[in-house]
Amino acid sequence: MSLLKKRRIGEGLIQAFLYFCGIFSIFTTIGIVYEIGKEALLFFFNPDVSIWKFLTGLKWQPQGGEFGILPLVNATLMTTFFAMLIALPLGLSIAIYLSEYASSRLRSIVKPVLEVLAGIPTVVYGYFALSLMTPLLRKIFGDDVVNIYNTASAGLVMGILILPLISSMAEDALTAIPLSLREAAYGLGATKLETALKVVLPAALSGLAAAFIVGISRAIGETMIVALAAGAGPNFTFNPFKGAETMTGHIVRISGGDISYDSIDYNSLFAIGLLLFIITLGLNIISQRIVRRFREIQE
Amino acid sequence: MRLTLPPLFVINLKRRHLLERIWRVVFRSSTVIGIIFLSLLLYNITNQSFGYVAEETKIDPDSLSVNGVPLKQLTVLELRDILAKNISSGRLRQLDRENPLLKMSNTEIYNLVWAEVVKPEIKASWSLYDSVFNKKKVFMEVAIKFPKAELKFISWINPVFLSSSQSSDPLKAGIRTAILGTLWTVFLTLIIAFPLGVGAAIYLEEYADDNRINRIIQTNINNLAGVPSIIYGMLGLAIFVRALEPITSGTIFGFSTPQSANGRTILSAGLTLAVLVLPLIIINAQEAIRSVSNSIRQASYGIGATKWQTVWSHVLPGAIPGILTGSILAISRAIGETAPLVVIGAATYITFDPNNIFSKFTSLPIQIYQWTARPQAEFRNLAAAAILVLLAILLSLNGVAIYFRNRYRK
Numbered sequence: 001m002s003l004l005k006k007r008r009i010g011e012g013l014i015q016a017f018l019y020f021c022g023i024f025s026i027f028t029t030i031g032i033v034y035e036i037g038k039e040a041l042l043f044f045f046n047p048d049v050s051i052w053k054f055l056t057g058l059k060w061q062p063q064g065g066e067f068g069i070l071p072l073v074n075a076t077l078m079t080t081f082f083a084m085l086i087a088l089p090l091g092l093s094i095a096i097y098l099s100e101y102a103s104s105r106l107r108s109i110v111k112p113v114l115e116v117l118a119g120i121p122t123v124v125y126g127y128f129a130l131s132l133m134t135p136l137l138r139k140i141f142g143d144d145v146v147n148i149y150n151t152a153s154a155g156l157v158m159g160i161l162i163l164p165l166i167s168s169m170a171e172d173a174l175t176a177i178p179l180s181l182r183e184a185a186y187g188l189g190a191t192k193l194e195t196a197l198k199v200v201l202p203a204a205l206s207g208l209a210a211a212f213i214v215g216i217s218r219a220i221g222e223t224m225i226v227a228l229a230a231g232a233g234p235n236f237t238f239n240p241f242k243g244a245e246t247m248t249g250h251i252v253r254i255s256g257g258d259i260s261y262d263s264i265d266y267n268s269l270f271a272i273g274l275l276l277f278i279i280t281l282g283l284n285i286i287s288q289r290i291v292r293r294f295r296e297i298q299e
Numbered sequence: 300m301r302l303t304l305p306p307l308f309v310i311n312l313k314r315r316h317l318l319e320r321i322w323r324v325v326f327r328s329s330t331v332i333g334i335i336f337l338s339l340l341l342y343n344i345t346n347q348s349f350g351y352v353a354e355e356t357k358i359d360p361d362s363l364s365v366n367g368v369p370l371k372q373l374t375v376l377e378l379r380d381i382l383a384k385n386i387s388s389g390r391l392r393q394l395d396r397e398n399p400l401l402k403m404s405n406t407e408i409y410n411l412v413w414a415e416v417v418k419p420e421i422k423a424s425w426s427l428y429d430s431v432f433n434k435k436k437v438f439m440e441v442a443i444k445f446p447k448a449e450l451k452f453i454s455w456i457n458p459v460f461l462s463s464s465q466s467s468d469p470l471k472a473g474i475r476t477a478i479l480g481t482l483w484t485v486f487l488t489l490i491i492a493f494p495l496g497v498g499a500a501i502y503l504e505e506y507a508d509d510n511r512i513n514r515i516i517q518t519n520i521n522n523l524a525g526v527p528s529i530i531y532g533m534l535g536l537a538i539f540v541r542a543l544e545p546i547t548s549g550t551i552f553g554f555s556t557p558q559s560a561n562g563r564t565i566l567s568a569g570l571t572l573a574v575l576v577l578p579l580i581i582i583n584a585q586e587a588i589r590s591v592s593n594s595i596r597q598a599s600y601g602i603g604a605t606k607w608q609t610v611w612s613h614v615l616p617g618a619i620p621g622i623l624t625g626s627i628l629a630i631s632r633a634i635g636e637t638a639p640l641v642v643i644g645a646a647t648y649i650t651f652d653p654n655n656i657f658s659k660f661t662s663l664p665i666q667i668y669q670w671t672a673r674p675q676a677e678f679r680n681l682a683a684a685a686i687l688v689l690l691a692i693l694l695s696l697n698g699v700a701i702y703f704r705n706r707y708r709k
Contacts, residue, residue: 008605010607011605011606011607014607015506015606015607017498018498018499018501018502018506019502019506020498021494021495021496021497021498021499021501021502022498022499022502022503022507022513022516023516024495024499024577025499025516025519025520025523025577025578025581026515026516026519028523028534028574028577029519029522029523031534031538032526032530032531032534035533035534035537035538036530036533036534036537038537039537089329090329090332090333093325093326093329093330094326094329094330094333096326097326097327097329097330098330101323101326101327102330110330110333110334113333113334113337114333116337116694116697117333117336117337117340119628119631119632119635119693119697120340120635120690120693121634121635121636121637121664121689121693122635122637122638123635123637123664123667123668123671124340124344124635124667124686124689124690125340126668126671127344127667127671127679127682127683127686128339128340128343128344130671131343131347131671131679131683132339132343160336160340163333163336164333167333191315191316191318191319192319192323193315193318193319193322193323194315194319197322214525217525218525218527220527221526221527221528221529221530222527223527223528223529223637223638224637224638224664224668227638227641227668228668228671228672248527248529248638251529251533251642252529252638252641252642255532255533255536255641255642255644256641256642256644261541269533270533270537273529273530273533276527276529276530277526277527277530280525280526280527280530281522281525281526284521284522284525284526285522288518288521288522
């Protein structure tokens with residue numbers, strides 16, 4: 001009885017510390033939303049800026065007082081498009097191959113390779129884009145067509161970066177499908193391909209969709225590749241062989257230079273950051289919803 | 300009796316089997332392509348890290364020899380005379396003031412002559428592939444374009460590269476300050492993020508009830524893991540660099556060395572990266588703690604242990620390999636992270652070693668970024684060499700992580 005009544009201050013302190021650790025991540029989120037929101041609001045309340053022009057303007061020229069974000073968004077979408085063009089079909093094929101066809105020995109070789117690919121810092125991919133992909137594109141399409149800095153090269157290399165992410169998420173989704181479904185399909189005389197494409201794939205569709213969305217979110221937030229290879233300077237163009245600065249690329253270039261606090265340039269970066277945060281957060285939340293629903297159906 | 304199949308079925312079956320074979324090839328080649336990408340990447344970097352360079356000297360070192368004695372074997376006095384003859388007296392006095400010439404050792408003053416008088420300069424560089432397979436072309440090119448230049452085969456990773464600091468001369472530039480900066484920041488990141496992350500994981504797995512707040516914390520952590528790293532950089536810029544400047548620049552503690560730079564210090568970088576990797580550490584640690592079987596906890600409670608005694612003496616020992624593996628992976632993410640450090644304003648050109656947490660700093664990925672962004676080919680070679688060093692560090696960390704995982708897996 002006396003032991004139960006014994007006051008354990010240490011135990012309480014530890015519990016308080018652990019609770020603080022747990023709650024700390026909430027502080028981080030509040031910090032992000034508050035700080036970025038605050039600076040972004042300062043930007044929007046600036047008399048030279050209107051939200052409407054920010055969202056629809058076709059020119060981003062801080063020196064000229066023009067803050068239209070569409071050129072940056074457009075470049076981001078272009079690089080993302082090229083990234084998904086590579087990562088989605090390849091990632092899906094790799095996932096199907098690993099989960100449906102490959103022997104466990106082969107899987108134990110390929111998966112670490114993909115893990116290594118996923119662990120390489122993005123600045124290395126930026127180097128890769130600039131020193132291999134761009135010269136390659138220029139050799140294929142001609143020097144006068146392809147600029148040294150272009151969104152296609154950055155996007156394609158970004159696809160290689162995202163490939164392991166998509167293939168491993170997609171493979172998880174495919175292997176989560178119970179074996180009984182496959183066996184039923186084989187029992188009906190389906191070939192392996194028919195089983196994979198017509199039975200397993202549709203069953204795993206939501207998991208695959210989640211992988212796809214996370215991939216897009218990652219591509220939108222990716223910075224170093226576009227900072228190095230996509231070009232410095234906002235440019236509203238649909239030509240993938242021309243240079244155009246993305247949202248992340250712009251933030252890095254401007255904040256990397258000498259920038260004075262409380263200037264409209266400084267605040268404008270946070271407006272871009274806020275948009276970036278909202279987009280990626282939205283995509284991540286959607287993908288988590290999908291995964292959760294997928295799991296519920298599985299169980 | 301043989302079963303006779305209807306002809307349409309047979310035709311169909313052939314078609315289906317053909318499709319099967321075709322797609323199998325497609326799937327397999329995608330996997331091969333993935334592996335090819337990795338090899339291309341590694342090839343590309345190795346290719347740029349070694350190769351021929353055409354080096355031109357301002358004055359032929361042979362012409363400096365005195366009475367037929369080559370430059371290297373001259374005495375300090377003779378070398379000093381060469382210096383005096385070839386550079387302006389103002390520069391000579393300046394050098395003497397920095398470091399008395401006559402007190403120098405032979406090699407020191409020899410290096411000085413080399414840098415001040417001979418002034419080697421790289422005119423062009425070639426990749427490893429060209430240096431090995433197109434040797435003739437390289438020789439011809441040099442003979443035509445740089446007749447005075449000497450062709451040398453060099454490894455861009457060399458002792459000078461590893462031990463000297465940043466320089467505008469590609470022959471003298473190195474990654475010493477960058478490596479030190481990386482070590483400082485990552486060390487800080489680790490001591491901040493590890494206890495916080497493991498603490499949060501213990502709280503969520505062992506203490507938290509399934510109520511609204513805890514569910515929000517969990518969802519929040521999952522969401523934070525997906526926030527682009529550049530956003531963390533902006534958070535760091537706004538909070539650690541600006542708002543907490545008195546603390547992060549060290550002025551509040553009486554640090555005001557010329558090296559401190561308005562909060563753009565190692566401390567700010569470490570804090571930013573700590574916040575960035577925290578969700579990863581938490582998620583990995585949670586998984587490790589969850590994998591400890593429940594019977595162990597119940598046995599501990601059964602003999603009267605308190606909650607913390609159970610966690611500390613029974614759950615954590617079982618979970619520690621998993622926690623370490625996850626943390627190492629998170630740390631290797633922090634080592635390679637570039638964008639947030641650029642945003643919080645890591646210095647791009649510093650020549651002194653960081654010596655405390657309030658120093659300005661640069662880091663390995665930032666150095667790579669800087670060199671890659673330069674148009675000159677020689678800096679690309681330097682970037683490739685720095686990438687090899689970075690990848691070597693990351694691979695060995697990953698190796699350690701895999702070792703832990705395999706060793707403790709039962």
